[in-house]
Amino acid sequence: MNIFVASLDYGMTNEDLQDLFEDYGSVSSAKIIFDKFTGRSKGFGFVEMDDNQEADNAIEELNESEVNGRKIVVKKARPKDAAW
DNA sequence: TTTGAGCGT
Secondary structure (H helix, E strand, O other), X not given: OEEEEEOOOOOOOHHHHHHHHHOOOXXXXXXXXXXXXXXXXXXXXXXXXXXXXXXXXXXXXXXXXXXXOEEOEEEEOOOOOOOO
């Protein structure tokens, strides 16, 4: 299950993102998208979880939750190649 | 090489 996470704090790191979701289930990988020039976070990222039910639970629990004083957005990620 | 909606260096 690929998960899209947005509205993250610019100081957020991959470890912070993974640690957030690991609290709700097993995280396969977590990645913040960093800008090429600034080297800073773009404010969003992706989390991959092996267990779909844990992923869905994490989405509902972490969506619109407060992280680092910021209200984050957690949704199912869209495939880059095809539509739903 | 930007600061707040969005879908990947």
